[in-house]
Amino acid sequence: MKRKNEHSAKSIKEEKPxxxxxxxxxxxxxxxxxxxxxxxxxxxxxKICEEQLKGKYxxxxxxxxxxxxxxxEDQIFALPTLVRKLPVPxxxxxxxxxxxxxxxxxxxxxxxx
Numbered sequence: 001m002k003r004k005n006e007h008s009a010k011s012i013k014e015e016k017p018x019x020x021x022x023x024x025x026x027x028x029x030x031x032x033x034x035x036x037x038x039x040x041x042x043x044x045x046x047k048i049c050e051e052q053l054k055g056k057y058x059x060x061x062x063x064x065x066x067x068x069x070x071x072x073e074d075q076i077f078a079l080p081t082l083v084r085k086l087p088v089p090x091x092x093x094x095x096x097x098x099x100x101x102x103x104x105x106x107x108x109x110x111x112x113x
Contacts, residue, residue, distance in 0.1 A: 025049075025057040026086040030076045033065045037096050041080040044097035052109050082106075 029045060031038035042061060049057045062070050064079065074083045074092070084091040084107055093106040104110035 023056070023087050025053055025084065026060070027057060028060045028062055028074065028083040028085060030062050030064060030071065030074070030079055030081045030083065032079045033063060038080050040096045040098065041082070044100070044103070045082060048097070048100060048103055048107075052104065052107075 027045065027049070029042060031041065042059075045059060049059065064071050064076070071077075074081075074090075076083075078094045080094070080096060082093040082097060082103075091106055091108065093103055097103050101110065105112055
């Protein structure tokens with residue numbers, strides 16, 4: 001007879017932190033206007049998402065020149081900043097996202113080397 005807290009080996013699933021099988025990734029990119037750095041960050045993010053997440057993501061671009069009050073929600077102090085809202089835990093990456101390996105590690109899509 002099994003106790004309530006016992007699990008069979010088959011019932012335990014191991015998933016990498018930050019990665020789930022069917023969940024959609026929710027990403028927010030905070031920028032200040034359509035600067036070259038903001039456009040580069042968005043293009044780099046879009047490319048990474050298409051290659052790594054294949055349609056399982058949504059990107060919300062938040063322009064703090066239009067909605068400055070939204071900076072407080074994710075404690076944004078530098079721009080551009082990418083915030084991974086889902087899957088948890090929340091992660092932040094600052095910059096134009098041109099260092100693909102750094103972004104993949106930051107999003108927990110690639111193990112630290």
